[in-house]
Amino acid sequence: MGRIKIIAGNWKMNKNLSEAVSLTQEIIHSSPENNSLKIIFPPFPFIQSVNEVLKNKKGFFVGAQNCSEHNAGAFTGEVSATMLNSLGCTYVLIGHSERRQYFNETNALCHKKIVQALNNNIKPVYCVGETLQQRKSNTHFEIVKSQITEALSSLNSDQIKQVVIAYEPVWAIGTGETATPQQAQEMHAFIRTCMKDLFDASVSDNCILLYGGSCNASNAKDLFSCEDIDGGLIGGASLKAEDFCKIIASA
Numbered sequence: 001m002g003r004i005k006i007i008a009g010n011w012k013m014n015k016n017l018s019e020a021v022s023l024t025q026e027i028i029h030s031s032p033e034n035n036s037l038k039i040i041f042p043p044f045p046f047i048q049s050v051n052e053v054l055k056n057k058k059g060f061f062v063g064a065q066n067c068s069e070h071n072a073g074a075f076t077g078e079v080s081a082t083m084l085n086s087l088g089c090t091y092v093l094i095g096h097s098e099r100r101q102y103f104n105e106t107n108a109l110c111h112k113k114i115v116q117a118l119n120n121n122i123k124p125v126y127c128v129g130e131t132l133q134q135r136k137s138n139t140h141f142e143i144v145k146s147q148i149t150e151a152l153s154s155l156n157s158d159q160i161k162q163v164v165i166a167y168e169p170v171w172a173i174g175t176g177e178t179a180t181p182q183q184a185q186e187m188h189a190f191i192r193t194c195m196k197d198l199f200d201a202s203v204s205d206n207c208i209l210l211y212g213g214s215c216n217a218s219n220a221k222d223l224f225s226c227e228d229i230d231g232g233l234i235g236g237a238s239l240k241a242e243d244f245c246k247i248i249a250s251a
């Protein structure tokens with residue numbers, strides 16, 4: 001299909017500055033050579049230092065874990081996409097389930113953040129996924145469809161090509177319980193159908209879809225070999241260079 005593979009590490013609120021730099025150096029040192037694109041999402045204060053290490057390393061990029069829906073102004077504590085661009089960020093996570101759960105981020109808010117990112121030449125990695133209760137009540141497809149429709153449907157054809165989608169079932173994030181390759185593939189295929197209905201076959205075929213949720217060195221290969229899975233968004237296992245590099249090798 002010609003889509004590139006992406007392996008992305010979401011460090012969440014972990015590490016101090018020197019640990020962040022060392023981990024980045026270890027990853028660079030041990031990473032296998034392949035055609036995958038590697039993105040590291042460190043906490044905001046470490047973006048510049050991580051980027052210094054990654055600079056000019058083929059296939060490696062730095063991203064942010066969030067951005068403001070506003071351009072600039074009196075929003076104490078917030079970080080704008082313009083600022084992230086000036087730090088060298090080329091990707092930003094939008095709508096991670098922890099932001100939805102603890103900071104009440106809605107699909108409408110995610111839409112505004114996505115537009116901010118795109119206006120600043122930053123590619124959004126838009127996270128979607130159902131809770132355990134939603135899966136048990138068999139509303140998971142409906143939930144993911146509304147997350148996609150409400151945040152993405154008004155983007156134009158140039159904008160949508162810049163968006164990466166990460167399917168992360170909430171029940172699999174940080175729990176050690178991974179979606180089976182069949183469950184993940186089923187949802188990824190469904191997301192492609194949604195993208196075809198909202199946009200067109202070319203957008204659907206070319207859209208990069210990542211799986212996230214307790215992906216690790218042992219299960220990555222099976223997940224990434226599924227037809228509609230183009231790589232992974234990795235939390236816990238991205239905090240150890242050895243594990244993260246094994247996952248990169250599975251791409």
Ligand code: PEP
Nearest residue numbers: 173174212213214235236
């Ligand atoms: C995540 O936070 O995006 C994630 C997938 O975490 P974990 O790999 O730890 O489940």
